[in-house]
Amino acid sequence: LAFGPTEWGFRLPSGLAAVAWCYATWHFARERFGPDAALTALAVAATTLGPLIIGRAATADALLNLLLALTLFDAWRHLESGRRAPLLRSFLWMGLGALTKGPIALLVPGAVTLLYCASRGQWKRWLQSIADPVGWGLFLLLVVPWYAAALKIHGQLFIDGFILRHNVERFSGTLEGHGGSVAYYLVAVPLLLMPWTGPLVAALGRLRQDLGTGVRRFLWIWAAFVIAFFSLSGTKLPHYVLYGCTPLFLLIAAHRWAPSRAWAHWIAPVALLALYALLPWILALLSASTAGDAYSRAQLGRALSAVSPVYFLATAAALVVWLAVIRALQLPIWHKLALAGALQALTLVAIVVPYAGELAQGPVKRAGLKLREAGEPVTLLSYTAPSFSVYRQAVTPRRQPEPGGLAVTRIDRLPEIGYEILSVEGGVAIIRRQMP
Known part of the structure; x- marks a missing residue:
């Protein structure tokens, strides 16, 4: 809000979240693997391709990655020590994550901790952790007011859009043409971790011995669950698997001396x-x-x-x-x-x-700057381009324009009749609806 509806203003939260994500990774690594490994983990997190890109995007994904990392770091601190404070913090981070992108903020930590405890035969401990009444109180205190307000303002559209379309439907089907095979993320992960792909392969070579160490087992389970879960999803986008890349930063750092050749x-x-x-x-x-x-x-x-x-x-x-x-x-x-x-x-x-x-x-x-100067009403016709409203500095509805009105559309979705083409650049066209 301080910078207004500008490119800088919309991207700044992602940049700050990415910096905090790197810091949280460094801090966790220093506690578990020592200062040298922590610096390596910081270098990996700060220079790999995936986080670099998502940390500059005007989306909520960098923030969600930070909150998932904080949730699971504190979940491990609780599992490791039995202390309640980290457990309560993990509920706090989950609540903020649920406000950011919905149920995924609960699914990933819940599944990872369940699988870890199951692998250790510690079912009772997991059940005790997830049943903490104070933790759920903190979670609900954060989430319920905002969800209730959104439901009151938007009604069923909030449930249909935020909960169903962007969570359930993205998993059960392919949205907006973003599909892929089951092996999609087996290719995406090495690419997103460039230039650290070689050390990732070296770390995989130590997988069996890592399973005997508590924290490393936890990290491998975290990465494996995210890759497996999103591999089964109908909608596939590269940044989804970043939710499971934080443990890979740490494992690469832990095995920094392993690479040969x-x-x-x-x-x-x-x-x-x-x-x-x-x-x-x-x-x-x-x-x-x-x-x-x-x-x-x-x-x-x-x-x-x-x-x-x-x-x-x-x-x-x-x-x-x-x-x-x-x-x-x-x-x-x-x-x-x-x-x-x-x-x-x-x-x-x-x-x-x-x-x-x-x-x-x-x-x-x-197109946005040009039509901002024109001062006429504009619509987006069969075109989804949120950034257009930012450049135009006005909310632009997605609908057919009034007769004589302006619209922006894609060149492959130009109406066959009833419109005059005013300009075309790249794949973007400015058109005017003809008067009857």
Whole structure:
């Protein structure tokens, strides 16, 4: 609210949540694995591809990842020590998570702690923990007033949208075309953890011995449940599995000395930095193919015209610097990977994200700014683009415009008759409904 309805204002909460998420991971690692492992866990959390992207998105996912991490960190502290204070804090974090994105904030901690206690034959302990009356009192005190207010304001629409559509229906079916095979997240996890994919594979090699250690067993169960659960979901989006990546940050850090065959661990950073350098050409090829829909291809059709020489110079320089680090610096593998992470994070944030943002949102932004100056009523016609309202600085309804009115739509959803096309950029069209 302090920054108003602006890009900065909407993205700031995600950035702050991502910073807190990294700090919470470092703090938990320091308690369990020591200061050196904690610094490694911090480096992994702060430089992997998935958290870097979600921490800059104007969504609630970075906040939910923070709250899930805090919930399960305190759940482990309770299981480890038997102290009640961490248990009560976990109920507090769950309540905030339920306000953020609904039942998933209860499902993940409940299932992970159940599976861990079941693996130890500690059913009674789990039942005692989840039946804590003060904990549930804290949870309900947080959740009920807000849910009651939302129900009063929105009625059945709140239940249909927030509870059913964005939770039950996303699991039971494929929404908005975001489907995938059961193996979807087995591919997504290594990609989201780049450039730390090599150490992830090394940590997997220690899985059996880790199951004999309480905290490591807990972390593996946490990661495995999230991957398995969302693999069964009808709707699949890459960021869902980030809910189970926090334990992988910690396990990679705990096994930081395990990697051998250094060359195998250089593959992921080289591939990622090379991808950044080649991205404009790859996107241009996709735009000329039959992949996806006409709107997406039109947006990507600007891939080469929207890129600057600075992009090619910076991404090529990042790749050259990393190759020089591999050859010239005599450092442990995980130290070099931390440098790779910092290098790819800087390249991603300073160079790649602005370029990708221009491709995805540039036409929408310019349409919003143009129509903001026009001062006429505008609607979104068969088009979901929340950012358009931000750039226009006005809530834009999704409906057919009045005769003579303006609308913004996708080029693959242009009405066949009754409209005049005023302008087209990428996949975004501004149209005016003709008078009868």
